[in-house]
Structures are given as structure tokens and as C-alpha cells.
Amino acid sequence: MAAVGIKKVREILAARPDRHNTSLADRRAAMDAMGGRGKLPPNVDLKVMELGGIGCECIATKGVTQTNSILYVHGGAYVAGSPRSHRGLGIVLSEEVGAPVFMLDYGLAPECPFPAAVLDVVSAYREMRQRPDEFGAIALVGDSAGGGALISALTVLRDAGDPLPSAVACISPWLDLSCSFDSYTRLADTDPFLSKSGLLQDASLYLAGADPKNPLASPVYADLTGLPPMLIQVGSEEVLIDEINTFVDAGKLAGCHITLQVWPDMIHVFHAFRALLPDAVAATSQLAEFINSKFE
């Protein structure tokens, strides 16, 4: 079953238009359309609001039973993605964790260059911490570029002496904007989603001249001391696997509690393909369990 599912997913991804023929506005629109305009399930309350001056969408399913909160940082290579593109994942997380999910509408490059995404996460998180009666314990969750941005935000918060979140979970985080690790070439033909050349283009829009190895842009090069308990889920077939393994090793050496799950045969942010991949359902459940174990 899993083999059939991933084959179908690979067919879908292979049929996408070539990114070199696609404007950034088209890429953003296509990604938002994945979130399904006007397809809101009836059990979902969805509120547009602000956190720390940054737009966000609060997703609360009827299954919400607790006062704790998830702050979600979407992916899209720092140049695309939105609360709308990732709405489906947010709805599932709200249901499975039983908590509201705040999908951050952080600024995208090139309009908002480095380190705007990181600072937007910091601002939103700080406002949530300032209102504990409203938000309770906080889990910080993100995928791809959002995973990288949230880890950089954690280092900013740690250095500033802010209290850190109760739990952190990253799906396929992008941790090296210099794209230097061997898996970018070793898995180039295996990864149907990401390419080194495409990621370097997106990175240069975001960095706007900053050093790609600046630890605030590429947290695989950051000091990870004192970060909170973290779950990382990654597909074995994606070009990010080497930087994620290196990050996990560095984190453990620095004394962090990091759980790494490498899902065989799975690809970048495979959680997005729930209808086709049983592993997507299983991984999201395990992510929700991890968060709930830290909320207790």
C-alpha cells in the first residue's frame, strides 16, 4: 500500500510545471491553492488575527479540549507558502493534539528579506508568552523553511533569556541555505521535490546578500545549547537528510533532547499527502503524541 501511494505522489509531483517557467506569484498561488479555497470542514473555526503585529490564522477544530497552543511556521523556501497553503496540515494538527493551531503569516522574500521570517516568529511567540491565560503551554511546529526559521528563532529567544516553548517539532527542516551537504547531489535524482539549484535561487532571494552560512539563516551552523525537547521527522529520500543528521548530532552533543525519525521511502514534507500515504497519517499522529506528552 505504501509503495503504491508514494508512486502516485511521485507521479503527481512529476506533472508539476517546471519552476523555471513559473513566476513567483504563480508559485505562491499554486501553493495556496493546495490548501483548498472554500473547502473548510464544518467542524473547523478559522479566525484571522495578529500575534505580535504579524498576521496569522487561528485554526480550532471542535476537538479542541485544552488551553495549550501550537504556533505553526509553514514552509515554502522563504519565498512562498502561507496559512492558506498549509491549512490542511493545521486542521489535522488541531484535531490530533486537541489544541488551537496558530498559522503564522510571516513576511516572505524578496519583499521581506533575512532575517524577517525569524524575527516574525520571535514576535508572535513573545506575544503568546505574554498572555499565558489565553495561550497556555506553547509548542512550536514547522516544516521545511519554517522548521529552519523556528530553530533560528529559538536561538534568538534563548540568547535573550526568554522562556522557551514546551515542545518543538520540525518536519523536513531546511537547515543549510548554502546547500553544501553531500545529499544535495547524492539524492538529486531521488528527491522529487527539491533541487539544489532551485533552493539556491530561493535562498539568494531571502538572504539578499547575507552569508548563507550565517547561523541565523542556516541553524545547522548554530550553537544549539539549551534548546527545548525536539522531534524531527524527515523522509529518507530527500536532499535535506545530511544536514538534518548533522544538526541532530550537533544538538545531542550540545545536550539537547532530540528525537529523529527517518521515514523510509518518504519524501520532503510527506505529511501533506494524507490521502495517499499511510505514513503521512502515522507520522502526523506521532508528532501530535510527542507534543501532547510535553504538554502534560
Next chain:
Amino acid sequence: MAAVGIKKVREILAARPDRHNTSLADRRAAMDAMGGRGKLPPNVDLKVMELGGIGCECIATKGVTQTNSILYVHGGAYVAGSPRSHRGLGIVLSEEVGAPVFMLDYGLAPECPFPAAVLDVVSAYREMRQRPDEFGAIALVGDSAGGGALISALTVLRDAGDPLPSAVACISPWLDLSCSFDSYTRLADTDPFLSKSGLLQDASLYLAGADPKNPLASPVYADLTGLPPMLIQVGSEEVLIDEINTFVDAGKLAGCHITLQVWPDMIHVFHAFRALLPDAVAATSQLAEFINSKFE
């Protein structure tokens, strides 16, 4: 003061990129950006929801005192615009009328061709009518293409025997997709917003082969008997002025109560430029007063 304001607005519009060099995705993104991502005033509750299976955003300011409702149909030539692009106008309407405003996220062309926009308005309105305890009396308000779509929707509802809304208000409605009236050429150099060639392009995307003089696409050619009390506000300088005058005459001959306000020196949907145009503030106030007089 008004002269200074409209001069500044004209300068802003003249500086826009040429539409022939702009992809549809870029036009949509630019229009959405006008709505101001992440700039939600603190007194606004904004909920994403569905009405009749169509996505919409419900705007409710702290000033909401009544249980009546406004269904808003945004403009954008049937190919652009969204609840986000028109959020500012929705917030002001909610404040001034004291009612929640439901900004309909109807399907755009070319993805959703004629008569999708009209049928989406019908679906949303019918769901609101089916839940009178929740929505109360309903006003239908729209601008530009949204004004045309809502008038077509009214003719569908009338023909089907549905109860009609308590009040209808249109800002610069686009009522002739064949762009046949004299003002398209007479005011071509005066109107800084709309051009006949651009509108004909957008119309062909929406019509997808349908007759531009089909009354459901171009309600200036429709039977207007039995439509509810209506306020129409238009700028004297816009290319739509002739079809709007013709529509008002036809409506009055058919026995409708239509109030037409032609605002001197003003342009297409001038309500969007509140910060620069005192007339924008005045016109929106009068529109709100009209709705409230029908809610009583």
C-alpha cells in the same frame, strides 16, 4: 482639498505597472496586497468560513450592534480580487453599519467561468436566508464586477421566487461586459483605472465563449422588474458611467426604487482611497446610512 486628494490618487494609479507586462497571478497578488496583510486593527474579529459551500471571511468590528448582515461581493473584473483585497472596505462598512460583513470568496475566471460568480452569490445568499436567527435582515453590497454579479444574482433569485434582500448597494457596478457604451471611448483619457481593451480581455476570460450581452453576464440588458431598493454610487470620470445611467433609467421604468449618486471628479471605486479622498469617507457613510434605513 478634494482636488489635491484626487490628483494624488491619479498619480498613484499612473505609477502602476502596465497590465500587459503583468501576469494574472501578479495582478491578483498586487490587488490582495492592497488589503494589507497583517494590518488587522485590534477592534476587528475576522473569521474564515463558508456560506453555501463558498468560502468567505466574516468581518465583525467591536461596533457591531445588530443581528442584521451584509453580504459583500468584491470587484476585480471577475479575474482578480478577494476578501483580502477588499478587507479595508469591509472593515469600514462593518463599523459604519454596525453589522457583520461577509466577504464572499467567489470563484474567479478563468478557473471558474461564467456564470460561476453569479451562482456563488446565489448559494451564499440562500444559506444566509435559511438561517434567519443568525443573519437577520440581509443587505447585498458589491463593487465593480461584484456589483454586476450581485444584480445578476438578484434576477436569478427573483425568477426562482426566493425572498430578496432588504437593501442593495453597488459601487461603480460593471453592467455591460460587451463594453458597448459611448463613455468607454468618450472618457478613455479621463478614467485612470479602466480601459475598454483591458476590460474586454478580462470579460473574455470570464465569458469563455458566452455572449457578452447575455443578461446574466451584463445586467444592463436584464429585466429589472421586482428588484429591491437599491443605491448606486459612481464617479463622474469613469468609463462605466453610461451603462450605469442606462441601467438606472431601465430600473426606474421597471418600477424599481433606485437612488443614483454620481460623485463629481471621482473615479472607479473611489471608496478605496479613504486616506486621500474626503468624498470616499462621505460616500461610504451615505451608503451605510442607506443600508441602515432599510434595516429599520
